[in-house]
Amino acid sequence: MTGSRPDAPRRRPVDRLVTIALLAYGLVNVVVTGLSYLDFPTAMNQMMSALGVDGEFTNFAQGKLWGTIASIVLVAGWSLTALLSVRRLRSGKVSWWVPLAGGAVTLLVASICAAIPLMNDPAFIDFVAKTAGG
Structure with a gap:
């Protein structure tokens, strides 16, 4: 053998x-x-402004709760992704796809968390109704 x-x-x-x-x-x-x-x-006001929504985000209570949850989801998702990536790297397995898959799943869950207060905001509901109505 060659030593390996x-x-x-x-x-x-x-x-x-x-x-x-x-x-x-x-x-x-x-x-x-x-x-x-x-x-x-602030983040939702910037996003709503970019979309052309008239008005400001006012669903503060849900925004604080679900924004905090989304932040926790991001940290937990990255941590789990990093753990799985390091384990695969140490075992010599191909690992490049783990951060991509972990990022996609984490982004999906965090986006759902962020969408909940947005979908219950009066200015955004009005914008969606006007847009859907043509």
Whole structure:
């Protein structure tokens, strides 16, 4: 043999680099987005302004609750994704796809959390009704 054990994990430097880069990008995204969700009315006002919604976000109670939940979902999702990625890297398995899949699932759940107070906001409901009515 050439000195390598048959059960030793395979080294994949490109996979390792891509996985770590995706995790780092995800961490920055989680911090920025999580902090914006903690100031939910400001984030929703910016989003509503970009969409052309007349009025401001006023569903403050639900916004605070669901913004906090969405922030927690982002942190928990990233943490679980990082844990699974590191475990796969250590075992020598291809890992680049884990941050992508984890990010997609986490984003979906966090977006649902953020949509709940938005869908109950009077200005946004009015905008949707006008848009749907033609």
